Amino acid sequence: MKIDAKDLLFVALAGLVLAGVFFVSGEETTKRVPYDAAHRTTYDVLKKSGSRQEAERGCGTCHNETANPLPAGHPPENRCLFCHKIERAAR
Numbered sequence: 001m002k003i004d005a006k007d008l009l010f011v012a013l014a015g016l017v018l019a020g021v022f023f024v025s026g027e028e029t030t031k032r033v034p035y036d037a038a039h040r041t042t043y044d045v046l047k048k049s050g051s052r053q054e055a056e057r058g059c060g061t062c063h064n065e066t067a068n069p070l071p072a073g074h075p076p077e078n079r080c081l082f083c084h085k086i087e088r089a090a091r
């Protein structure tokens with residue numbers, strides 16, 4: 001099959017729309033990580049390391065099957081901070 005510029009444009013536009021929908025819905029519906037005592041370490045690590053992946057490592061200590069469990073049907077992904085944004089004020 002021959003791929004011309006029009007096909008590429010279509011793919012690019014479709015991707016943009018999808019990304020926009022994902023971004024908007026995630027931003028509006030998913031709870032932020034609260035800026036409270038329990039999440040103080042999260043914000044400290046984030047500030048010091050500048051790495052969300054580093055900060056995410058601590059989530060499981062408090063959020064697991066026994067303590068503060070994730071709700072049923074929670075997405076199984078491990079990149080917590082992709083969906084649960086940090087509070088803007090704390091940046």
Ligand code: HEC
Nearest residue numbers: 031032033034036038042055056058059062068080081084
């Ligand atoms: C020191 C323990 C601790 C750690 C570490 C921790 N949490 Fe929590 N988390 C809690 C507790 C306790 C609550 C419920 C009370 C509250 O809102 O603080 C909670 C609540 C939440 C909520 C729900 C907030 C709401 O509005 O209902 C989210 C989302 C959350 N945590 C995400 C995270 C993520 C993401 C991480 C890792 C980056 C994380 N937590 C690390 C203890 C912790």
Ligand code: HEC
Nearest residue numbers: 029030031059063070071074075077078079080082083084
């Ligand atoms: C793919 C997106 C996604 C990822 C990744 C993700 N979550 Fe969630 N999480 C959600 C959604 C959606 C909900 C339910 C709706 C809401 O919180 O507003 C939720 C709910 C929660 C709640 C309950 C909030 C409440 O009080 O109702 C906690 C706690 C939580 N997530 C913690 C975590 C932790 C910890 C991680 C990393 C191990 C994580 N999440 C990764 C999307 C995600």
